[in-house]
Structures are given as C-alpha cells and as structure tokens.
Amino acid sequence: MHALYISLVSEYYKSRKTLAFWAAILLPLIICGLISAGFYNNAEKIIANHYPPMLLWAQYSGAALGVMGFLIMPFYVIFMAFSVNNIEHKNDTWKMLFAQPLNKFSIYAAKYLYAILLIFICLFLFAALTYAFGNLLQVLVPTFNFNQYNPLDILINAYAKLFLASLGILSLQFILSLLWSDFLKPMGIGFVGTIMGIIAANVGWKYAYLIPYSLPTLASRISKVKKGMDPLAFSIFTQEIWTSLIYASVLFIIGYFIVTKKSIK
Amino acid sequence: MGNYAIETVGLNFNFGNQTIVKDLSLQVPNGSIYGFLGPNGAGKTTTIKILLNLLKSPSDQVFIFGKEINSNRIAILKRIGALVEQPAIYGHLTGKENLVNRCILLGIKKAKADEMLSLVGLAEAANKKANKYSLGMKQRLGIAQALISDPELLLLDEPTNGLDPNGIIEVRNLMIDLATKHQKTILVSSHLLAEIERTATHVGIINKGQLLFQGTINELHLLSKPMLEIEVDNIESASTLLIKQGYEVTTKTEKVISVLFVSSQKSGELNTLLIQNGFTVSSLYQQRKDLENLFLDITNTN
Numbered sequence: 001m002h003a004l005y006i007s008l009v010s011e012y013y014k015s016r017k018t019l020a021f022w023a024a025i026l027l028p029l030i031i032c033g034l035i036s037a038g039f040y041n042n043a044e045k046i047i048a049n050h051y052p053p054m055l056l057w058a059q060y061s062g063a064a065l066g067v068m069g070f071l072i073m074p075f076y077v078i079f080m081a082f083s084v085n086n087i088e089h090k091n092d093t094w095k096m097l098f099a100q101p102l103n104k105f106s107i108y109a110a111k112y113l114y115a116i117l118l119i120f121i122c123l124f125l126f127a128a129l130t131y132a133f134g135n136l137l138q139v140l141v142p143t144f145n146f147n148q149y150n151p152l153d154i155l156i157n158a159y160a161k162l163f164l165a166s167l168g169i170l171s172l173q174f175i176l177s178l179l180w181s182d183f184l185k186p187m188g189i190g191f192v193g194t195i196m197g198i199i200a201a202n203v204g205w206k207y208a209y210l211i212p213y214s215l216p217t218l219a220s221r222i223s224k225v226k227k228g229m230d231p232l233a234f235s236i237f238t239q240e241i242w243t244s245l246i247y248a249s250v251l252f253i254i255g256y257f258i259v260t261k262k263s264i265k
Numbered sequence: 266m267g268n269y270a271i272e273t274v275g276l277n278f279n280f281g282n283q284t285i286v287k288d289l290s291l292q293v294p295n296g297s298i299y300g301f302l303g304p305n306g307a308g309k310t311t312t313i314k315i316l317l318n319l320l321k322s323p324s325d326q327v328f329i330f331g332k333e334i335n336s337n338r339i340a341i342l343k344r345i346g347a348l349v350e351q352p353a354i355y356g357h358l359t360g361k362e363n364l365v366n367r368c369i370l371l372g373i374k375k376a377k378a379d380e381m382l383s384l385v386g387l388a389e390a391a392n393k394k395a396n397k398y399s400l401g402m403k404q405r406l407g408i409a410q411a412l413i414s415d416p417e418l419l420l421l422d423e424p425t426n427g428l429d430p431n432g433i434i435e436v437r438n439l440m441i442d443l444a445t446k447h448q449k450t451i452l453v454s455s456h457l458l459a460e461i462e463r464t465a466t467h468v469g470i471i472n473k474g475q476l477l478f479q480g481t482i483n484e485l486h487l488l489s490k491p492m493l494e495i496e497v498d499n500i501e502s503a504s505t506l507l508i509k510q511g512y513e514v515t516t517k518t519e520k521v522i523s524v525l526f527v528s529s530q531k532s533g534e535l536n537t538l539l540i541q542n543g544f545t546v547s548s549l550y551q552q553r554k555d556l557e558n559l560f561l562d563i564t565n566t567n
Contacts, residue, residue, distance in 0.1 A: 002372075010369045013362070014355055087355070096353030096410070099317045100370050101342035 003102045007110030011084065015114070020083035024118040027076065028064075028125035035063045036133040043141045053149035060137075061130045061151060065158055065220055068126060073216045074197070076122065077166045078190035080115045081173035082183070089181035108259045112174060112252060119170065120163060127159040158220065165219035165240055168212035168247035169193075175255045212247050215240045269331070270295045270418050270450040271316060276326045278308075278315060278474075285311045287474040293452055293467070298444045300465030300482075301454040308474040309454040310350055313422050316452075317347055329418070346416035348424055352407020356396030360387050360406050363395055364413060371414050381409040386435070400427035408436065412443075419443065421453045425460060437464050458489075458559065470563060477563045489559050491526040493535070496548040503544050510538060526551050 015021045039046060039060060051059060088094045097107055131152060138146040169190075176186035190213075197213025208214040218240040271293035278286040286308045293299040303309050314320045315327060318338045327334040329341045354363050364378035382388045385405040390398065395406065404427050411419055421440075425433045441464055443449040455461050461468060468485045470478040478485065492515065497503045504514050504522050512535065516523045526532065532549060539546050 006369055006372060010366055013366050013369055014358065017357060091353065091355050092351060093353040093355060095314070095317075095319055095349055098319055099342060099345075099347055099349070101339045102370065103339060 003106035004110055004113075007102060007106045008114060011110055011114040014087055015084070018083065018087070020080060020087075021118065023076070023079070024122040025125065027072070027122055028129050031064055031067065031072075032126065032129035032133050035060065036137055038063075039137055040140060043137075043144065047141075047143050051145075053145045053147075054151075056145060057134065057149055057151040057154075060134055060146075061155060061158075064126060064130055065162070068123075068162065068220075071198075073162060073166055074169055074190070074194040074213055077119060077169045078173045078187065078194070080118050081170055082177045082186055084111045084115045085174070085177040086181075086183070104260055105256060108256055112171075112255070115170060115174065116167070119166060123159045123163045127155045130155055161219040161238075161241060162216055165215040165244045168215055168244035168251075171248045171251035171255065172212050175251055175258065178255060178258065209240045209243050212244065215244045219244075268294055270297075270329065271299075271452060272328045272331075273312075273315075273322075274326050274328070276312075276315065276322060278311060278320065278322065285474050286315070289471070289474070289476050290479075291469055291476065292479065293450060293469075295450055296444065296448050297450060297467045298440055298465045299450070299452045300461030300468045301452055301471065302456070302458060302461050302468060303454070303471035304456050307456075307471045309471060310422055311474075312471070313347070313349055313420050313452070313454065316420055317342070317345065317349070319349075343414075344417045345420060346411035346414055346418070347420040347422075348404075348407045348411045349420070349422045352403050352410065354395045354398075354403055354406055354410075356394065358395060359392045360395055360398065360402075361391040363406060364409060367410050367413050373414060377413055381413050384412070384439075385409045401429060401432050404428055405432070408439075417449060419449055419451045419453075421451065423454055423456070425455070433460075440464050470559075488562060489553060492523045492552045493526040493532055494548075494550055494552045495522045495524070495535070495539070495546060496520055497522065497539060498545045498547075503539060506539070506542055506544075507535070523552070 012021075046056075046059075088097060098104065100107075134146045134151070138144050172193075173186055173190050176189055180186055193211075193213040197208075197211050197215075198217050200208040200211055201214040201217040209218060219238070269292050271291055273289050273291045276286055276289040276291075277284070289308075289312065291301075291312070301309055301312070311320065315322045316329065316334070318334050318341075322334065324335050325333055329337075330344060332341060334341055355366070358366065361378055361382060364381055365375050368375045368377055379388070379391070382391050385408055387402060387405055387409065390402060395403065398406065404424065408421070408424055411421065424440075425436050428436060437460075440451055440453065444451055444466075453461070453464070462482065462485075465482055467481055468478065469476055470485075478488065495503075500517065500519065500522060504517050507514055507522065507524065512524045514522055514524055524535070532551070536546055536549055
C-alpha cells in the first residue's frame with residue numbers, strides 16, 4: 001500500500017504543471033462559466049419562457065451534461081489515459097520507473113488510479129460548479145426561479161453515472177496508450193471508437209451497450225429522458241454502468257499482465 | 266559468491282531470434298570499479314538492463330549481492346543506483362524537481378536533492394527546466410539521480426557521454442572517490458579503453474554479446490602490450506636491419522615501423538643501432554594498442 005501511495009504522490013508531483021492536470025480543473029470552469037454567462041446574458045428571454053423551476057435547472061444543467069456526455073467526456077477520458085502514460089514515453093522514463101524498488105503493480109495501479117482521480121475531479125467540479133453557478137445566477141438575476149428547486153440529487157446521480165460509464169473507455173484507452181508511445185494510434189482508435197459509439201447509441205442498436213465508447217452517451221441519455229418524468233427514480237447502476245465496470249476491471253487486470261511482461265528496451 | 270556484487274552465470278538473452286548476450290559470466294568483485302568495455306552494440310546496455318531486471322533474465326543466471334534477481338527484485342533494486350543510456354529526466358520539471366520526484370519514489374528526505382545538485386555541480390541550474398539543460402548537464406543530473414539513494418552498487422552506462430573534458434575528469438574523480446572512500450561497487454560501461462584504464466580496477470570486455478576478457482586492470486595491461494613506433498627514412502632497409510638484429514617487426518607502413526615495446530632502455534638501444542647504421546630517425550614513441558587491436562589480440566589468443 002505504501003508503494004502505491006508514493007507512486008500516486010509522484011504522479012501528482014510530475015503532472016501538476018501539465019495541461020492534463022489543469023484540464024481537469026479548467027474544463028468544468030470554462031464550460032460551466034460559458035453556459036452561466038449565456039444564461040445571464042439571455043436572462044430575459046429565458047425568464048419569458050416561464051419554465052417551472054425543475055425544467056429551468058434541467059435546461060441549465062443539461063447544457064453542460066449534454067456537451068460533456070456526448071462529446072467531450074469520451075475525448076477527455078482518452079486524453080487522460082494518453083497523458084498519464086505519455087509523460088513516461090515522452091521522457092523515456094519507463095526504464096527509470098521500473099528500476100525503482102517498487103512493485104510493478106503499484107506503479108501501474110497508481111497511474112490508473114491517478115487518471116480516474118483526474119476524471120473524478122473534473123466531473124465533481126462540473127456538478128459542483130453547475131450547482132454553484134446556478135445559485136449565483138439566482139443572486140444576480142432574482143427573477144430566475146432556480147431557488148425553488150434543489151437539483152443536487154439529480155446532478156450527483158447524473159454525473160456519478162457519467163463517471164462510472166466512462167471507466168470502460170478509460171481502461172481500454174489506458175492499455176492502448178501504455179502499449180504505443182505515439183499520439184496518433186491511441187487517439188485515432190479512440191476517435192473512431194467514440195464516433196462509432198455515439199452512432200451506435202443514437203441509432204438504438206440493441207448491442208450498443210457492449211461498445212465501451214457508447215456507454216457515456218447511453219448513460220447520460222437515460223438520465224436525461226427520465227429527468228422530465230420522475231427525476232429521483234432513475235437508478236445509477238443500470239446495464240450500461242455494469243458493462244462499463246466489467247470492462248474496466250477486466251481490462252485493468254489485462255493491462256497489469258501487459259506491464260509485468262513488458263520488456264523495457 | 267559472497268565476494269561478488271554482481272555475478273552472472275552463463276547468462277543468455279535474446280530479442281526474438283537475435284542473440285544479444287551469450288553465455289555471459291560476469292564477476293564484479295565488491296568494492297571494485299568494473300570497467301565494462303565493448304564497442305557500440307556489443308550488448309553492454311542490454312546487460313545493464315538485465316542487471317536492473319528491466320529485461321527478464323532466465324532464472325538462476327543473475328545474482329546481485331549473492332541473491333537471484335528475479336525473486337529478489339525489490340530488495341536488490343533498493344541497493345542499486347543506475348544511469349542507463351540517456352538519463353531519464355522529465356523535461357517539463359526543473360532539475361531539482363526531478364530529484365525531488367526521485368526522493369518521493371524512494372521515500373527519502375527531499376533535502377537530499379539539494380545535496381546531490383551541489384555534488385554534481387548543478388546547484389545554480391537547480392530551478393531551470395531540465396529540457397533546457399545541455400547534454401552534459403542532463404548527464405550530471407542522471408548521475409545525481411543514480412547517487413541520490415546512496416546505493417551500494419552503481420551501474421553507470423557510459424556516464425561521460427556528452428561531457429566536456431572537465432566534466433569527464435570530475436566524473437572520473439567522483440567514481441574513484443565513491444569506490445575508495447565510500448566502498449561503493451561501480452560497474453561503468455564504455456567503448457573507450459583509455460577512459461576505463463584511468464579508473465577501473467577490473468575490466469570485462471564484451472563483443473557481440475560474449476565476454477572476451479575478464480580480469481584486473483593489470484592482467485589487461487599484460488595483454489595490451491605497448492608497441493614502439495619508429496619513423497625513419499628508408500623504411501625497407503631499416504626493417505631488414507631490425508629483423509636481422511632479432512627484433513620482431515609487427516607492422517610496417519610507408520612511414521612507420523612498429524616493434525614490441527620492451528623497456529625505455531631497449532628503445533634507446535634500438536635508436537642507437539639505427540643511427541649507427543646511418544639511418545635518420547625522426548621520431549620514436551611508445552604506442553598502446555587501441556581497443557580494436559586489443560579485441561583482435563584477445564580473440565586470437567582465445
């Protein structure tokens with residue numbers, strides 16, 4: 001456990017000045033900021049629609065969730081999986097890392113956990129900032145009715161689903177980025193996979209849930225559909241979440257065997 | 266086995282069908298500076314990677330501190346510091362941050378980073394990003410990383426690569442210091458015989474994955490017999506004369522005759538002989554064999 005902990009600390013220390021780390025903070029800040037600015041500037045038009053409070057929250061948080069779930073999330077995950085591995089490929093430091101008196105599992109697991117942690121921070125900030133900026137809008141424009149509904153449960157549920165649904169992609173991309181030192185292969189496969197995943201999910205293919213790249217889309221769509229009806233009734237652990245978790249754990253284990261067999265040339 | 270910091274027993278290693286290391290039996294005594302000598306592509310780096318368990322060796326072929334490497338990986342790595350090929354440095358971090366990161370991984374005090382930077386003469390560049398470092402500075406940082414855990418055994422793969430003459434002398438003195446004052450064992454690889462001769466107590470010569478020679482530096486000197494090169498007019502008759510007088514002329518070019526060097530006195534006598542016979546000797550000097558000739562010698566005697 002100690003080896004895992006120090007490997008994790010080292011991952012943070014190495015990456016704290018890189019875009020990969022700051023993306024986790026800047027991405028939610030920028031997207032939530034832009035949406036809030038849009039709501040602030042168009043306040044009159046939006047208020048004229050006389051949305052009930054819950055629908056107003058749905059409109060507002062759905063803007064971020066929609067963009068995230070469909071498009072940015074898969075690419076963000078692909079980028080995270082790439083960057084935690086690329087930091088070693090780029091500097092030719094794998095040999096140094098594996099020559100340290102640490103077990104290989106700790107080194108590998110720390111990288112994987114660190115990528116998960118960054119994704120968690122990113123999504124946590126999305127949820128937190130959506131909530132905070134919504135309330136800030138209410139203060140700035142008192143005629144909004146954000147204050148008449150508490151969306152916290154839905155937000156947490158929706159982002160928790162998105163987080164869990166993205167772990168399948170993460171594990172898959174993590175292996176690709178571990179194996180290949182170049183940018184194009186894992187990114188190219190990830191890009192094609194994501195497009196295919198989104199199409200498969202949107203045409204409603206029966207087996208779309210078997211494609212890891214479809215899962216964030218599937219997960220966020222179900223939470224959206226149900227939001228209009230009974231928002232608190234949707235469960236987190238649906239079929240696509242289980243699929244994602246199974247993919248994540250199986251691929252995580254396969255990745256470890258790849259690492260132990262990996263010869264550092 | 267207890268006397269050796271490193272011992273390999275008939276080590277074989279292949280990349281696919283290609284044999285990189287063949288029946289290699291290294292014996293690196295405790296406290297020695299072991300010069301691991303060979304041309305580029307001889308298998309030096311591969312061997313060092315095997316010693317670090319970066320490349321998997323067959324079981325019971327590699328022993329470090331008397332322990333089998335595959336089953337004692339972590340315990341062994343705790344006692345080794347290494348510099349393999351180009352130093353492994355994170356370019357976006359400063360020199361100091363690179364060392365602090367190593368401190369984190371090794372669980373040692375971060376103050377050690379500053380100490381190491383002064384040791385390798387990088388204190389002033391401590392807060393400069395490592396990708397702005399020159400090749401020599403990177404090499405020094407790599408050496409600092411290898412030394413930071415105060416290891417008993419150092420594996421240095423061409424540590425003077427990219428260093429200027431001053432840097433080379435500093436590294437050389439540092440190695441001698443570490444071995445004599447701090448009882449470290451150092452395995453240092455190089456393709457330059459002259460470089461190894463100045464520091465090493467023991468030498469192993471590898472070519473095409475096979476160990477051609479292993480022994481103390483004095484044993485190597487016995488093999489590497491120096492030559493006496495003579496620049497003289499009328500080469501043909503001069504060499505005929507020398508042969509008549511019982512000298513063994515090993516090589517003869519248009520300008521230079523080479524005979525085996527025996528002693529300074531003998532060289533003087535040879536000079537007198539030539540002059541008394543009316544030759545003009547323009548130059549007469551002792552020449553050590555270079556690595557290539559040494560290789561030929563060693564392969565021939567084997």
